[in-house]
Amino acid sequence: METRELRYFVAVAEELHFGRAAQRLGIAQPPLSRAIHQLERRLGASLLERTSRTVTLTEAGSVLLQEARAALDAVEAAERRTRRAALAATGRPGVVLATKAGASSELVAKLLDAYAAEPDAVTVDLLLCGIGEQERLLRDGRADVALLHLPFDSASGFDTEELRAEGQVVVLPAGHPLTGRTQVRMAEVTELPDLPLPRWPGPDGAYPEGPGPRARDHAQLLQLIALGRACWIAPESCRAQLSEDLAAVPVLDAPMVTTVIAWPPQSRSRAVAGLVRAATRH
Amino acid sequence: METRELRYFVAVAEELHFGRAAQRLGIAQPPLSRAIHQLERRLGASLLERTSRTVTLTEAGSVLLQEARAALDAVEAAERRTRRAALAATGRPGVVLATKAGASSELVAKLLDAYAAEPDAVTVDLLLCGIGEQERLLRDGRADVALLHLPFDSASGFDTEELRAEGQVVVLPAGHPLTGRTQVRMAEVTELPDLPLPRWPGPDGAYPEGPGPRARDHAQLLQLIALGRACWIAPESCRAQLSEDLAAVPVLDAPMVTTVIAWPPQSRSRAVAGLVRAATRH
DNA sequence: GGGCAGCGATACCTGGCGGGTATCGATCCC
DNA sequence: GGGATCGATACCCGCCAGGTATCGCTGCCC
Incomplete structure (x- = not known):
């Protein structure tokens, strides 16, 4: 298998659409179709289930998707590390x-x-x-x-x-009732209706479903807490970075x-x- | 980078000889030379130092050798696991x-x-x-x-x-003086001049230098011990497989x-x- | 329900590149 | 110094990756 074929397959498997995948790869759709067919023939496995309206992954296809990503990362790593080694030798x-x-x-x-x-x-x-x-x-x-x-x-x-x-602490707006406590339990924190845990975008950039406000980065998050719209559970060492309008209380049973x-x-x-x-x- | 290029490079890097590498790959030498040149040009790095008599790896080359092996393994794994997944789905x-x-x-x-x-x-x-x-x-x-x-x-x-x-035990021929002991120390075992530790072939098939007799597999090893030509340090659980003409004594300070x-x-x-x-x- | 739009497959052509043979040039060794 | 060895170069060929045009199928919508 050549990395080109793996790249092609990953594109199609991610887009689930030959046209868009071809566009993303910068080639036309027909050669892409043919390449995937060849790949399937050589592997002796059907990778994609296509009707003329929809494309889905087979069991073998999703195995290959995962393995191909890992393999492509390894190839990319080889290329990058070699370049860096060459650079290190001279510069x-x-x-x-x-x-x-x-x-x-x-x-x-x-x-x-x-x-x-x-x-x-x-x-x-x-x-x-x-x-x-x-x-x-x-x-x-x-x-x-x-x-x-x-x-x-x-x-x-x-x-x-x-x-x-x-350990971990819960970060709260200064002056919140819990602030007076020397320690709290997870249950007390997760059940604060007025201070839900914020939502982070996942690796795909989408926010999970839930009640919490959305935060895109650290600064937004701290801002939300200071405004009394959220609380947050974080490692103890984050205390050093908290401003005056925030307080932290150790959470006894949070995971280390x-x-x-x-x-x-x-x-x-x-x-x-x-x-x-x-x-x-x- | 294509896996073909990686395979070519690994062959040359392992053989350190374009002719033999080409033979191993089943192609002629000139296209191999050209492929390696192209790879070097694209990476912007010199991978091999060649005089007309000898080929050696550069720093970048040995980085690529290691990374390329890992990448090729990953690609091979992708192929095999996909095949197996397809087989599992039907058969x-x-x-x-x-x-x-x-x-x-x-x-x-x-x-x-x-x-x-x-x-x-x-x-x-x-x-x-x-x-x-x-x-x-x-x-x-x-x-x-x-x-x-x-x-x-x-x-x-x-x-x-x-x-x-x-823990580990030392395996000895039955009747050896140490056999009477309830436990021994590493130093006592490694300094037995009449019973050296045997040598195993490394991953490349070559035996390391040393005084011990050579053993190619388990059976040969046990035979050597029974014949009073070697001793061996092995995990405790191997005792179950020892025949009557062998004895085992726990080694107190052997690594777990x-x-x-x-x-x-x-x-x-x-x-x-x-x-x-x-x-x-x- | 028929026409249309969207999508993957097929047919066919072209150019570039991977691979082959012949040969050169350098280096080591006897 | 001449031959042997080995990598590089020159040149040619055939295959296959990629492009364009088009087909066939399937939802969808008026």
């Missing part, structure tokens, strides 16, 4: 660290300082990203190493080293949040190894 | 479990029994393999799930669940051996999930 070497926008900057700062003290430290480029984006970046080679927050992110498929475990440093399996990069060493040495 | 569904030849059969038997009791259990095909082979099988889709033994195998890049941890069940990250196979459930329910 300035560097390593890309992916971290969540709005996550604790204190931990990152410490890590960067510790790494900078290493004898063979190279430039660290920070890549701030949205929720769940880091795994993709690590997989397709745009990042070399990432800070993940379990259980929000998934470290599945990466090598990891645990850096910190912390573990910060880990993650890197692609079998990474032989000296820079990644150095960062991990610096991070774990604390 | 008999099944799941492939990779396990070490010569490993504890008791644990495997228990696992298979427990899984067979699951409501939607499918056929489990066993794939017995040599040391370190399982990771490859899991990565390129020939296996769906595997039993690994840490720290001998590496579970890096897979999702795992721990099944058992055990952990048996884990491992599967490719984000596997959505119901069968794999069922096997893992059966394994962890113990």
Whole structure:
């Protein structure tokens, strides 16, 4: 199988429409139809169920969709990492660290300082990203190493080293009745009718159904809380970033949040190894 | 990048010889030279250092070699898993479990029994393999799930669940002086001049340098021990498979051996999930 | 219910590129 | 210094990816 065929199939499987998929790929529809047919013939499997009005994935098709995405990420990673290696050999070497926008900057700062003290430290480029984006970046080679927050992110498929475990707090508008408490339980928070948890756009950009207001980023979220329209459950370390019109109360039975440093399996990069060493040495 | 280019590059990088690589690929040498040149031009990186007598990998080249192998495995896995999914939809569904030849059969038997009791259990095909082979099988889709033994195998890049941890024993010919002991230390074993540890062929088929006799498989190894030409350090559970002319003594300070069940990250196979459930329910 | 619009499949053509043979040029070795 | 070895170059050919035109089917709507 050639990556071209995989790219073609992914486009059709995602669009479920040959015309749009062809447009997205920058080719005409007939060659696309033919390519998919060839792919099906060679695999000896029907991937798509097409009536002349609608296209759906078969069981084998959805397996291939998932596997093809992973394979294409691996190919892209190969290309990017090779380019970066060539660049590092001639020009300035560097390593890309992916971290969540709005996550604790204190931990990152410490890590960067510790790494900078290493004898063979190279430039660290920070890549701030949205929720769940880091795994993709690590997989397709745009990042070399990432800070993940379990259980929000998934470290599945990466090598990891645990850096910190912390409890969570509920962030409330200053002056809210719960603010006086030294601790609360999850049930008390989720059942606040006046302060629902806000909704985040998923990986596809759509908001889940629900009562909460919508927030697109961190700043909007904090604004919503300050305005008394929402509350939020977040790792303890976010307290450092709260302004005066917000308050935080520990949530006793919220799941622990573990910060880990993650890197692609079998990474032989000296820079990644150095960062991990610096991070774990604390 | 197309997988064809990656395959070509891997062949040249492994052979370090355009002629042999071309032969291995079943094409002539000139098109191979040209393909590698094109790849280098498109990546904007020099991958191979060639004099007219010798070919060596550049820094970028060895990065690409590693990444390309992973990417090609992913592509192969996509192809195989799709084929299997199509087969499962029409014919008999099944799941492939990779396990070490010569490993504890008791644990495997228990696992298979427990899984067979699951409501939607499918056929489990066993794939017995040599040391370190399982990771490859899991990565390129020939296996769906595997039993690994840490720290001998590496579970890096897979999702795992721990099944058992055990100590190790030294296997000796019956009647050897140490046989009378209830336990020994590593130092006592490694410094037996008359009973060296045997050498295993590495992944490339070559034997490492050293004093020990060579063994190609399990049976040869046990034979060597029975003949008083070697001793061996192995997980406790191997005792069940020892014949009468062999004896085992616990090694106090040998590293613990952990048996884990491992599967490719984000596997959505119901069968794999069922096997893992059966394994962890113990 | 018939006409129309939308969509995938088919037919057919063209150009580029992957692959082959012949040969060159450099380097090492006897 | 001459031959052997090996990668690069030159040149040619055939196949296949991609384009255009068109068909056939199926909802949908007046």
